[in-house]
Amino acid sequence: MLKLLALLIAVACVSALDNGLARTPPMGWLSWQRFRCNIDCKNDPKNCISERLYMDMADRMAADGYKEAGYEYVNIDDCWALKERDPKTLQLVPDPVRFPSGMKKLADYVHSKGLKLGTYGDMGIYTCGGYPGSKFTMETDARTFSEWGIDSFKMDGCYSTTADFPTAYPIMEFYLNKTGRPILFSCSWPAYMQTKDINYPLIAEKCNIWRNYDDIADSWDSVKTIIKFYGDNKGNFSAVAGPGNFNDPDMIIVGNRGLSYSEEQAQMALWAMMAAPLFISSDLRSISNESRDLLLHKGVIAINQDKLGIMGQRVFAVSNIQVWTRPVLPAGSYALAILNENDGGSGTTVKFYLSNLAISSKSSFKLTEIFQGKDMGVFNSTTEFAIDVDVSSVFFGKLTPVS
Amino acid sequence: MLKLLALLIAVACVSALDNGLARTPPMGWLSWQRFRCNIDCKNDPKNCISERLYMDMADRMAADGYKEAGYEYVNIDDCWALKERDPKTLQLVPDPVRFPSGMKKLADYVHSKGLKLGTYGDMGIYTCGGYPGSKFTMETDARTFSEWGIDSFKMDGCYSTTADFPTAYPIMEFYLNKTGRPILFSCSWPAYMQTKDINYPLIAEKCNIWRNYDDIADSWDSVKTIIKFYGDNKGNFSAVAGPGNFNDPDMIIVGNRGLSYSEEQAQMALWAMMAAPLFISSDLRSISNESRDLLLHKGVIAINQDKLGIMGQRVFAVSNIQVWTRPVLPAGSYALAILNENDGGSGTTVKFYLSNLAISSKSSFKLTEIFQGKDMGVFNSTTEFAIDVDVSSVFFGKLTPVS
Numbered sequence: 110m111l112k113l114l115a116l117l118i119a120v121a122c123v124s125a126l127d128n129g130l131a132r133t134p135p136m137g138w139l140s141w142q143r144f145r146c147n148i149d150c151k152n153d154p155k156n157c158i159s160e161r162l163y164m165d166m167a168d169r170m171a172a173d174g175y176k177e178a179g180y181e182y183v184n185i186d187d188c189w190a191l192k193e194r195d196p197k198t199l200q201l202v203p204d205p206v207r208f209p210s211g212m213k214k215l216a217d218y219v220h221s222k223g224l225k226l227g228t229y230g231d232m233g234i235y236t237c238g239g240y241p242g243s244k245f246t247m248e249t250d251a252r253t254f255s256e257w258g259i260d261s262f263k264m265d266g267c268y269s270t271t272a273d274f275p276t277a278y279p280i281m282e283f284y285l286n287k288t289g290r291p292i293l294f295s296c297s298w299p300a301y302m303q304t305k306d307i308n309y310p311l312i313a314e315k316c317n318i319w320r321n322y323d324d325i326a327d328s329w330d331s332v333k334t335i336i337k338f339y340g341d342n343k344g345n346f347s348a349v350a351g352p353g354n355f356n357d358p359d360m361i362i363v364g365n366r367g368l369s370y371s372e373e374q375a376q377m378a379l380w381a382m383m384a385a386p387l388f389i390s391s392d393l394r395s396i397s398n399e400s401r402d403l404l405l406h407k408g409v410i411a412i413n414q415d416k417l418g419i420m421g422q423r424v425f426a427v428s429n430i431q432v433w434t435r436p437v438l439p440a441g442s443y444a445l446a447i448l449n450e451n452d453g454g455s456g457t458t459v460k461f462y463l464s465n466l467a468i469s470s471k472s473s474f475k476l477t478e479i480f481q482g483k484d485m486g487v488f489n490s491t492t493e494f495a496i497d498v499d500v501s502s503v504f505f506g507k508l509t510p511v512s
Numbered sequence: 513m514l515k516l517l518a519l520l521i522a523v524a525c526v527s528a529l530d531n532g533l534a535r536t537p538p539m540g541w542l543s544w545q546r547f548r549c550n551i552d553c554k555n556d557p558k559n560c561i562s563e564r565l566y567m568d569m570a571d572r573m574a575a576d577g578y579k580e581a582g583y584e585y586v587n588i589d590d591c592w593a594l595k596e597r598d599p600k601t602l603q604l605v606p607d608p609v610r611f612p613s614g615m616k617k618l619a620d621y622v623h624s625k626g627l628k629l630g631t632y633g634d635m636g637i638y639t640c641g642g643y644p645g646s647k648f649t650m651e652t653d654a655r656t657f658s659e660w661g662i663d664s665f666k667m668d669g670c671y672s673t674t675a676d677f678p679t680a681y682p683i684m685e686f687y688l689n690k691t692g693r694p695i696l697f698s699c700s701w702p703a704y705m706q707t708k709d710i711n712y713p714l715i716a717e718k719c720n721i722w723r724n725y726d727d728i729a730d731s732w733d734s735v736k737t738i739i740k741f742y743g744d745n746k747g748n749f750s751a752v753a754g755p756g757n758f759n760d761p762d763m764i765i766v767g768n769r770g771l772s773y774s775e776e777q778a779q780m781a782l783w784a785m786m787a788a789p790l791f792i793s794s795d796l797r798s799i800s801n802e803s804r805d806l807l808l809h810k811g812v813i814a815i816n817q818d819k820l821g822i823m824g825q826r827v828f829a830v831s832n833i834q835v836w837t838r839p840v841l842p843a844g845s846y847a848l849a850i851l852n853e854n855d856g857g858s859g860t861t862v863k864f865y866l867s868n869l870a871i872s873s874k875s876s877f878k879l880t881e882i883f884q885g886k887d888m889g890v891f892n893s894t895t896e897f898a899i900d901v902d903v904s905s906v907f908f909g910k911l912t913p914v915s
Binding site (some may be wrong): 142143144145147152153156186326328329331332365366367368369371374418451453454455458466500501502 | 545546547550555556559564709716730731732733734758769771772773774775795855856857858902903904905
């Protein structure tokens with residue numbers, strides 16, 4: 110009996126990283142896609158990687174509705190540090206020209222807005238941009254982040270070898286936990302191993318979120334390629350998603366230049382289906398009202414943040430049309446996304462039955478379109494759905510059982 | 513001397529098709545990209561190829577500012593006819609279910625709005641959609657179009673052989689001219705011969721406009737591919753463009769689902785640089801105000817419609833940045849477009865001198881940004897330009913000599 114109890118405890122303990130964070134997919138802002146490694150503050154002071162950029166974004170998140178909607182992390186990406194560690198302490202040093210107040214002051218500022226500050230590093234010798242990595246200094250770096258008041262750490266995998274990942278990422282997780290400060294741990298672990306056998310249960314045990322695939326770019330092609338990867342779900346990584354632990358298809362590019370509005374809706378809908386972290390990477394100082402309203406859409410965020418934390422899956426794909434479902438609350442409900450990736454004509458009428466969605470329930474369901482909040486009627490197992498979906502667009506709805 | 517005169521006249525006569533039409537690039541609307549070969553009027557009455565569709569678009573063009581801006585052609589594309597010709601007259605017959613009033617009535621309606629009606633056929637046995645082609649009935653078809661009051665004819669090249677083109681297109685042009693009705697002649701001739709030696713002077717002699725390349729799709733990828741083809745300018749087809757005769761990079765997709773707003777601006781700017789026909793293929797009944805205002809933008813249309821009719825050219829291309837110039841009026845002026853095709857980061861500062869633009873003038877130039885009408889200052893041969901261009905975006909300006 111004791112043995113069984115110990116086993117049960119062990120199973121519970123290894124089932125997932127449990128630092129209390131990311132009970133639903135984390136939401137926030139991340140600089141990489143829009144601002145990259147722009148360190149030219151002399152000629153481009155507004156867009157360079159500097160404390161000003163993150164303070165500006167914190168201001169906008171607090172003032173323009175993002176915080177209320179659930180976006181809380183302000184995340185630094187690569188290129189924030191000096192190229193050399195402090196020779197006396199071996200600590201990372203933020204570039205004093207671009208971060209003159211220092212990281213602790215920046216964290217204080219972000220916290221004063223009711224938000225959290227994330228930072229970036231790498232498990233190799235260097236970061237992808239050539240700044241110091243954490244390979245031999247994990248304990249120091251975790252302690253430094255904790256002392257600064259950092260709330261999230263993304264550890265990239267450049268200048269390393271994937272063979273080290275199953276050892277190195279857990280060790281960093283150990284040191285982050287050891288600080289006593291809850292620090293969300295974002296791992297790039299599987300992103301560097303796309304074609305290999307990947308130990309997803311171990312990743313989920315050690316990371317709150319993890320990038321599975323390539324970086325997003327500011328284009329519809331990039332979004333479609335990512336959606337395909339997560340729809341293919343090779344290695345069944347969707348199975349390890351749940352409260353505390355989520356697959357991360359990378360940043361939200363809503364508000365940039367590469368997506369039409371209907372494509373922006375499609376990204377938001379599919380990221381909600383995937384229970385994906387929502388890290389916006391666009392310029393919140395100049396975003397259009399239309400894109401901002403989409404980022405703040407309560408119905409979309411409600412699906413994304415559904416407390417079951419189940420990752421949706423692609424249930425069928427035919428002729429550039431694909432259908433995803435995701436079980437959500439209240440019990441027995443589903444989110445439904447129909448994506449039309451065609452690039453000509455005026456759209457497609459997609460017809461199907463509940464059974465095509467792998468929904469075998471005998472219930473009837475009320476279908477509500479999410480963007481407009483439109484009631485689409487009641488469906489049961491014998492009703493044929495017929496839903497118009499324009500090209501480069503998504504239908505996004507919720508099926509709720511009718512008692 | 514008489515011989516020389518005759519030669520001069522002959523040269524003048526063969527230099528270009530001279531039916532008095534298309535002195536500047538024609539503007540209008542064309543159904544294909546958005547509405548394709550949708551003949552399902554039972555289930556999709558609003559979007560099917562039918563007289564209703566063309567009457568709806570004529571209504572919008574007349575009422576919503578398009579006509580005033582210069583858009584005048586309402587152009588039918590494939591799939592309007594019955595699959596069989598009239599057995600008694602061998603004339604083409606519009607589908608009586610979808611065009612119950614007949615073509616003459618539709619032309620009357622379009623003309624009553626102050627607009628012109630275009631139609632579509634093919635020089636082969638069938639059209640691309642499998643409807644009757646004009647191969648053996650060119651004289652009859654030209655006469656029929658004239659009797660109906662048709663103002664423009666696009667002759668496609670499916671179900672044919674390119675070896676026939678240099679004979680067949682000129683014959684159709686002969687019969688169109690013979691009707692006495694000015695009918696704009698749009699040829700698909702070079703589009704089917706992209707990789708072969710193409711007799712562009714002959715094409716320009718026989719056609720008002722001609723498609724050089726593949727059909728456009730509703731995507732940024734498609735737009736970029738087309739811009740590359742016209743920038744490469746293989747065979748120097750830009751040289752034959754001029755009043756009465758223009759290369760046609762295909763429809764304007766502004767108002768559809770595949771381009772962001774900055775990409776829509778880029779299409780409009782580059783089509784203006786190319787002195788390209790502007791045939792909108794989106795749904796004018798539901799277009800956003802933003803896209804409509806762009807289609808109606810006076811500054812953009814002024815460049816497109818510049819009376820010199822010179823086709824612009826790509827003058828340099830580096831790292832996904834390309835620069836185009838086009839000589840325009842007043843004499844010595846240039847339109848300037850800088851396209852940023854990158855898909856990440858917050859844009860590029862493009863720096864260059866007038867000499868990089870192949871402008872050797874000793875003049876100083878005033879530079880005016882066209883979309884916002886913004887004065888950018890005065891430049892001469894020693895001034896370095898530094899212009900910020902966001903990703904998936906264009907800078908579009910005009911250089912006017914300062915006396």
